[in-house]
Amino acid sequence: MPDTPMFQNTISYSGQNLRDALRVVSMATGSLFGARAGVRPGDPGLTTTLSGSTINVSPGTAILPDHGVYIGVLTSTWSGTLNAAHATLDRIDLVYLRIWDTDFDASGLRKTDVVYLAGTPSSTPVAPSPGGTEVALPLATITVPHTGAGSPSVSTAVRPVTVAPGGILPSSSAPSSPYVGQYYDSGTGLLRWNGSAWRQVNPYTPQTSAQVSQPGSFTAGSFTDFPGANWPALTFTVPPSGLVWISIGGAVMNTNTTTASGWMAWRASGGVTEAASEANGLSTVGARTYATRRVLRSWTPGASVTLTPQYLFSSVGTLTTVTRADNGLLAVEPVAAA
CATH class of the missing domain: 2.60.120 (Jelly Rolls)
Structure with a gap:
């Protein structure tokens, strides 16, 4: 059946129409209608820090692909309180950006916010995951040692980055399902996918x-x-x-x-x-x-x-x-x- 063309006069557009249109300006993932989630490279926004027991996330924006492509915008600093350490076991907590959309989650809400999700204390702790139906982007993990074993520490390694189609993605690991001619910066060099392997294309320093x-x-x-x-x-x-x-x-x-x-x-x-x-x-x-x-x-x-x-x-x-x-x-x- 015919679909609604975008950006024409006299036509009303739903949120779904607009999110679908944003797919074309998002980095592909190799899957049909896929888009890569993340913040822009070099963007200091949505950075998680810890001051004592206070968690802070700076204002920023990100792409959250789900039901099309959401643009999540946090306009002011978000703050939350870190749960106290367990007496004998370590824990890993998760901080993530969430889009509430009542059309899909029946929350009655339509907003962007930050969620702090404490992990389960364990001898082999792992970070928790957002709910399966949530539109979410991980921002940081917080490792919380047990009482007397040191101070909590923040890692933003889980926060992905994304670029526009054709852009060079800075990443410590190669993009999945690459297309011929795709580039990424591994941190030590620029690589190009030739259809069967990643090849370094920039000159090496002797x-x-x-x-x-x-x-x-x-x-x-x-x-x-x-x-x-x-x-x-x-x-x-x-x-x-x-x-x-x-x-x-x-x-x-x-x-x-x-x-x-x-x-x-x-x-x-x-x-x-x-x-x-x-x-x-x-x-x-x-x-x-x-x-x-x-x-x-x-x-x-x-x-x-x-x-x-x-x-x-x-x-x-x-x-x-x-x-x-x-x-x-x-x-x-x-x-x-x-």
Whole structure:
């Protein structure tokens, strides 16, 4: 059957008509007519604080999708009283914004207000939930330790944020049911959904470790770690692409004999293991070399890897004038996936 078109003269519109129209300017959730609930990113409104036993919620506005899309507006600070702590058990309370609409909840009310809902004391406490038929938006949880175990604390982690369609959502977790081309900011980078995976699209910042000085002496015969005070190790997290460029450069010299060799290289430990070798180092034989070696590695995304600079001299002569490894720079450049 035909539906009522919006915003035309001589037509009367119900609250339901208006709430339905607001769906189109709300962030989609992947479900039919779905809209994402929340406050606007960066909006200081609807912030919950605790002063002694007084709970305060600042004025603000939010989207509450239910029976269409409600716009909840709190025009002045709401205050309530925190329930006393239990003698022996902890508790988690909930503070939430509620829309009363008598058409659906038979409350006889049509208003926006804040509700404080105390949790149940328990050895393993959990936050309570609003009633199943309530139009509600969680704003904060309050952890209430038992008597003598400390002060109550507020967490606003449960308060969601939302943006207009096409907007970049700041979130610690990826949006559910994303569409191709959707973006979100994870807090460490900007990601785009390509239809099968989230890919980081903004450039990564390289990480570097510069050599401070040479050791007081070199040990000959095998790859040896530079002491941390001379050249610190570098720890990084492998990006979602799994790809990283790793570079090591510096001045390496060994003129102790015409065949004396010298190396600067790195070894990987932690989430990935790789020994120093010809595959990741630079060298010289009976001479001096100024160079950089850059290699591409494909490692496990999310792995924490530590790169430790190393040296290797086949024999050792006078430090700096004969045997030398300085001006070193170790660098990691994460690769963003397509």
